[in-house]
Amino acid sequence: MIEITLPDGAIKKVSEGTTPMEIAKSISEGLARNVIAAKFNDTVVETVTPLSQDGTLTLYTWNNTEGKHAFWHSSSHVLAQALEELYPGIKLTIGPAIENGFYYDVDFGDHTISEKDFPNIEKKALEIARGKHDYKMRSVSKSDALSYYKSQDNQYKVELIENLEDGTITFCDHSSFTDLCRGGHIPNTGIIKAFKILSVAGAYWRGDENNKQLTRVYGISFPKQKELTEYLELLEEAKKRDHRKLGKELELFTFSQKVGQGLPLWLPKGAALRDRLEQFLKKAQKKAGYEMVVTPHIGQKELYVTSGHYAKYGEDSFQPIHTPKDDEEFLLKPMNCPHHCEIYNSSPYSYKDLPKRYAEFGTVYRYEQSGELHGLTRVRGFTQDDAHIFCTSDQLNEEFKNVIDLSLYVLNSLGFENFTAQVSVRDLDKPEKYIGEPENWERAEQAIINAAEEKGLDFVIEPGEAAFYGPKLDFMVKDALGRQWQLGTIQVDYNLPERFDLTYKGSDNELHRPVMIHRAPFGSLERFVAILLEHTGGNFPLWLIPDQAIVLPVSEKHEKYAQKVLNSLENHEIRALIDNRNETVGKKIREAEMKKIPFMLIVGEQEEASETISVRRHGGEDFGAISIRKFSDLVATEINSTLKSF
Ligand SMILES: [Zn+2]
Ligand SMILES: [Zn+2]
Secondary structure, eight states: OEEEEOTTSOEEEEOTTOOHHHHHHHHOHHHHHHOOEEEETTEEEOTTOOOOSOEEEEEEOTTSHHHHHHHHHHHHHHHHHHHHHHSTTOEEOOOOEETTEEEEEEEOTTOOOOGGGHHHHHHHHHHHHHTOOBOEEEEOOHHHHHHHHHHTTOHHHHHHHHTSOTTSOEEEEETTEEEEOOOOOOSBGGGOOEEEEEEEEEEEGGGOTTSOEEEEEEEEEESSHHHHHHHHHHHHHHHHTOHHHHHHHTTOEEOOTTTOTTOOEEOHHHHHHHHHHHHHHHHHHHHTTOEEOOOOSEEEHHHHHHHSHIIIIITTSSOOEEOSSTTOEEEEOSOSHHHHHHHHTTSOOBGGGOOEEEEEEEEEEOOOOGGGOBTTTBOSEEEEEEEEEEEOGGGHHHHHHHHHHHHHHHHHHTTOOOEEEEEEEOOTTOGGGOOSOHHHHHHHHHHHHHHHHHTTOOEEEEETOSBTTBOEEEEEEEOTTSOEEEEEEEEEESHHHHHTTOOEEOTTSSEEOOEEEEEESSSBHHHHHHHHHHHHTTOOOTTTOSOOEEEEESSGGGHHHHHHHHHHHHHTTOOEEEOOSSSOHHHHHHHHHHTTOSEEEEEOHHHHHHTOEEEEETTSOEEEEEOHHHHHHHHHHHHHHHSOOO
């Protein structure tokens, strides 16, 4: 008999050779029907692997990330078989599961495949899936594995096998198909009920552009047709909300090849939007005791050698700037922290002066590979809503709670309701990885965990995820399409105070090191605006949106009254514009809808006579004819409901 421990701590005594699926059955038939993958002692196993020793078993269903991974990994085998049957002679290379679905990199020889081939491949794959073939793992010797693929003239698999150790090589068979594979499959192909080829793209063998270019076939599969339909709808919606597309339509930002890749240019509406975000945060930060500072965009190379950033960014990022003077080198700043450390160092402090909280909208520059650049989410120059707090370790918990409050205020004011937090702490088994005293780490980790608990955050603790210089807390936000983004990091740092020799005089009259906290609730303004665009689809909260209203005169006759309305709106501090074109009101409304302007104010004969405006909300809601004062109250009420004071 062997003892199998389940995640809830329950122990099952079973005979040697019992499989994970049999254990699932012994718990309940319902569970067994849903189990599609298993892990035994931290190793992925098949659901039919006989267990031969004591250990911990975790069973996965489609609802777990691990379950989906096994499902998509297994589906990539089905894709490979379908491709091989449809296009005999092709050479398969690798086909992993990815975050959403899977792909297979294939050498199609002279053949090219395109979108018109997708339905055929899908049909073939589903046909194979319906055969309910079991996935069967078997060990093969290195020489047998090599001769199998040599006989197929597949130099890619041969190369993969040559790098494997004899005795560790396994094949997976299902139906008439065999693939080199480490394992981790669903019980059989019959569970795959929906199958879709999403796209094809070029990919170099082993990611090296000196190698042959292969065709990467992307696919996704589901246990239910309905889930595929929902996924495709989500993809469609994500395309509509792509921040690069919306940024253009809403005239927020642009890029210029002349200025350079990855260097966004903010247009007037976008710049005004940024400014509103900055003012919003500045106001809250002032209440929270921050002081604004300003530092230059460059610094001497030595500054970043001291901070350690040169080691991290120096070689792989923008190269030093030289001056007419020999041996003088400057770097574009990759981080604001070193500058803020030198601000701290500009005067002596006693413990009574702490905490010091320095905030700056600091623009930093990092060289990202051109292939990594993506709209506003990956750029080469961006502005962080940065701040550094210098405090004593006794103040850590309080400061952390204050930063959590500020971060929550930011998320709530911008319509992010769905978020969790992750606390990253040390790996206690690897103390050599971290700098600073273990007692300090212990205190800092406890301070963060206590702060998160006291603030009622929904959080998980991730051992081993801390940076070498300190533990941290990250906010993970789910957007309207259910995608997860990391926003707002709060990071404790023992490293920079040491490197910059930061001190304060304690109550004992001795010099002590302050603790440093880095924090940025937005992260960067560029990335934040991108996420906000995709989350809201461009329908920003009313307090933030560039144009809150548009006045639409029914005809030329009412232009004068329309102008009067516009002036009056300005007096009420409502951002509005006017559409004076000689077009029908219907057309003007349609275009205002496209521009996502929240309120359309229609003025004609009746409105002019009664000194009112007919108010129509973006999306169609009709408020009828009301006075400007009443409209202004309506706007104020909506703004106050989202933008509470801090
Ligand atoms: Zn496999
Ligand atoms: Zn920093």
